[in-house]
Amino acid sequence: MITADIIVDLQYGDCAKGKVAYHLCKNKKYSHALRYNGGCNAGHTIYHNGVKIVTHHIPIGLVFGIKSIIGPGCVLDPDQFFKELKELESAGIKTKNKIFIAQNTHVITPECKEEDGKDTKIGTTKRGNGPAYKNKYGRTGIRAESVPALKPYLIDLYKEFHGKKDVSILCEGAQGFGLDIDWGDYPFVTSSHCTVGGAILNAIPPKAIRDVWGVAKIYETYVGSKQFETNDPIFAKIREYGEEYGATTGRPRQCNWMNMDLLQQAIRMNGVTKVVLSKMDVLRKVSRWAVFDKKKKIEFKKEEDMKKFIRTRLATFGITNKNLYFSERKDRI
Numbered sequence: 001m002i003t004a005d006i007i008v009d010l011q012y013g014d015c016a017k018g019k020v021a022y023h024l025c026k027n028k029k030y031s032h033a034l035r036y037n038g039g040c041n042a043g044h045t046i047y048h049n050g051v052k053i054v055t056h057h058i059p060i061g062l063v064f065g066i067k068s069i070i071g072p073g074c075v076l077d078p079d080q081f082f083k084e085l086k087e088l089e090s091a092g093i094k095t096k097n098k099i100f101i102a103q104n105t106h107v108i109t110p111e112c113k114e115e116d117g118k119d120t121k122i123g124t125t126k127r128g129n130g131p132a133y134k135n136k137y138g139r140t141g142i143r144a145e146s147v148p149a150l151k152p153y154l155i156d157l158y159k160e161f162h163g164k165k166d167v168s169i170l171c172e173g174a175q176g177f178g179l180d181i182d183w184g185d186y187p188f189v190t191s192s193h194c195t196v197g198g199a200i201l202n203a204i205p206p207k208a209i210r211d212v213w214g215v216a217k218i219y220e221t222y223v224g225s226k227q228f229e230t231n232d233p234i235f236a237k238i239r240e241y242g243e244e245y246g247a248t249t250g251r252p253r254q255c256n257w258m259n260m261d262l263l264q265q266a267i268r269m270n271g272v273t274k275v276v277l278s279k280m281d282v283l284r285k286v287s288r289w290a291v292f293d294k295k296k297k298i299e300f301k302k303e304e305d306m307k308k309f310i311r312t313r314l315a316t317f318g319i320t321n322k323n324l325y326f327s328e329r330k331d332r333i
């Protein structure tokens with residue numbers, strides 16, 4: 001039997017998908033971890049035995065020795081891949097015979113990075129992501145199977161997932177719903193599918209899906225060219241206390257209140273069964289609580305009022321109390 005849990009981000013990335021992946025891999029028995037979209041534009045930060053680890057391509061499952069795969073929904077930069085392997089090895093994580101790349105995954109070439117480096121319109125991470133997908137869909141791309149250095153890591157995803165008796169996969173997504181190529185605020189989006197649809201493209205049959213973990217932050221952040229933050233000085237405080245600087249580029253993230261309408265759309269369209277709302281401690285620190293709901297700002301006097309409002313609203317989207325988790329940074333391991 002093949003089963004899969006999927007992690008999706010309900011906002012603009014950086015909501016703590018890495019942390020959710022870490023907890024799930026620590027507590028559940030997955031045979032495989034799969035990265036299903038994006039390239040090294042992503043940055044997943046976790047704390048393992050007190051050590052900070054940032055991965056860009058490699059699934060968090062590898063930290064627990066789970067057989068980890070970069071799927072064909074992703075684009076891969078070989079230089080970054082080998083750099084990450086080295087970093088993980090020096091953090092004491094065994095990578096040998098544990099990390100694989102689907103043979104039909106497309107590669108980010110130096111030309112892709114050069115082209116992306118010239119972007120001034122979108123505010124990309126300049127990691128070559130967009131041009132690699134452009135080549136893929138223009139049918140001029142290069143697949144991992146054509147790169148000699150990647151040969152030892154190649155895997156046939158069909159045989160791997162469908163040729164065995166029991167396979168249980170954690171699908172780790174990158175970026176988020178607001179950056180999705182189809183459902184985000186085009187053109188200020190990334191070039192991949194950041195929804196459960198994106199996971200399914202990686203040899204995951206829909207029937208295999210058990211839980212869809214939707215991850216959001218108690219306020220929103222976004223990095224890129226569009227104007228996202230308003231001039232309320234509270235957001236500078238939130239950025240500072242929330243350490244809102246890109247894990248990949250170090251750019252300051254623009255901040256704003258959580259948007260319940262975006263959350264509702266992302267929960268429904270992804271078929272989310274569990275919701276994690278992260279960084280509760282940040283709003284507590286700045287003592288301001290607010291959301292946008294039906295395009296109106298609603299302010300709350302205290303944290304409990306905001307939580308109560310969210311619980312009630314999420315129940316109307318089908319997420320009951322027992323499937324809603326509020327998390328904070330002290331939950332670091």
Ligand code: IMP
Binds near residue numbers: 012043123
């Ligand atoms: P690209 O994915 O590098 O082409 O960038 C397109 C947009 O997505 C830009 O606004 C990036 O800042 C944003 N983006 C891409 N990857 C991430 C991520 O992992 N977290 C947050 N924003 C991202």
Ligand code: MG
Binds near residue numbers: 045
């Ligand atoms: Mg990130």
